[in-house]
Amino acid sequence: METMTQTITASQVKELRDRTGVGMSKCKEALEEAHGNMDEAISILRKAGMASAVKKQGRETNEGQISAKETDEVVAFCEINAETDFVVKNERFQEFCKNIAEEVAATKPASLEAFMAQNYSKDPSITIDQYRSLVIQTIGENIQISRLAVWQKQKDHSIGIYSHMGGKILTAVDVSAQGEVELAREVAMHAAAASPEFLAPNDVPQDIIDKEREIAKGQVEGKPAQIIDKIVEGKVNAYFDQVCLTRQKFIKDTSISVEAHVQTRAKASGKTCAITRFLRWTVGQAI
Numbered sequence: 335m336e337t338m339t340q341t342i343t344a345s346q347v348k349e350l351r352d353r354t355g356v357g358m359s360k361c362k363e364a365l366e367e368a369h370g371n372m373d374e375a376i377s378i379l380r381k382a383g384m385a386s387a388v389k390k391q392g393r394e395t396n397e398g399q400i401s402a403k404e405t406d407e408v409v410a411f412c413e414i415n416a417e418t419d420f421v422v423k424n425e426r427f428q429e430f431c432k433n434i435a436e437e438v439a440a441t442k443p444a445s446l447e448a449f450m451a452q453n454y455s456k457d458p459s460i461t462i463d464q465y466r467s468l469v470i471q472t473i474g475e476n477i478q479i480s481r482l483a484v485w486q487k488q489k490d491h492s493i494g495i496y497s498h499m500g501g502k503i504l505t506a507v508d509v510s511a512q513g514e515v516e517l518a519r520e521v522a523m524h525a526a527a528a529s530p531e532f533l534a535p536n537d538v539p540q541d542i543i544d545k546e547r548e549i550a551k552g553q554v555e556g557k558p559a560q561i562i563d564k565i566v567e568g569k570v571n572a573y574f575d576q577v578c579l580t581r582q583k584f585i586k587d588t589s590i591s592v593e594a595h596v597q598t599r600a601k602a603s604g605k606t607c608a609i610t611r612f613l614r615w616t617v618g619q620a621i
């Protein structure tokens with residue numbers, strides 16, 4: 335007995351395209367193969383997407399965007415990379431970044447590896463990594479989620495977030511005072527410009543400090559012994575002024591340090607305030 339041919343309508347093709355982002359012709363082929371069954375057609379496209387994505391996995395992804403998503407409980411950060419800046423500006427890529435940031439904020443994954451293996455909440459039949467592969471198949475470039483972080487919000491703290499150059503640089507600062515988001519964002523803007531590596535001198539690893547001392551001693555050979563230690567400590571302190579956020583000269587007023595600016599603002603508002611943590615990500619650092 336002959337099998338009746340399923341007629342595929344334009345509305346079916348459009349629905350499948352809207353749900354997957356795949357081209358019209360491939361959607362029509364998938365629907366024909368699935369005899370009009372929408373779920374089966376999606377499955378066929380997923381399988382095709384996986385095969386297509388694998389071919390692109392080895393390509394370099396030097397462009398990208400860093401996104402942040404804030405909820406009542408957390409602030410989530412993620413970096414997503416692509417091959418070209420043209421694709422980074424693509425609507426589909428932007429939607430992917432938004433969805434991934436929301437997913438990180440909602441699920442608070444313990445690691446990037448765990449995140450990639452978990453099911454995607456908007457379509458639990460696929461994992462986050464499979465969702466990424468579908469986007470690769472749709473856009474036609476390799477796409478990688480290179481890192482993520484989750485900040486749990488603390489009571490009576492304020493977090494300021496600053497995105498620079500369309501998400502090429504993203505900074506965040508947490509201060510220990512309520513209602514000081516503007517101050518935290520001001521410091522985050524400073525961090526974007528000044529590129530601090532550490533929060534304060536106590537956060538600089540001892541091996542790095544020892545190396546700076548060694549370099550400083552090499553620069554003062556031949557000086558009187560009684561002043562060498564003083565000169566070396568002065569150079570180490572100058573290094574702290576350069577790489578530690580709290581010790582850097584504040585961008586908007588270089589006559590004071592970032593820490594002094596925070597304390598001036600705190601005194602004016604009658605609050606006790608300190609910078610407790612910061613984040614500064616630049617696209618490509620994690621690759």
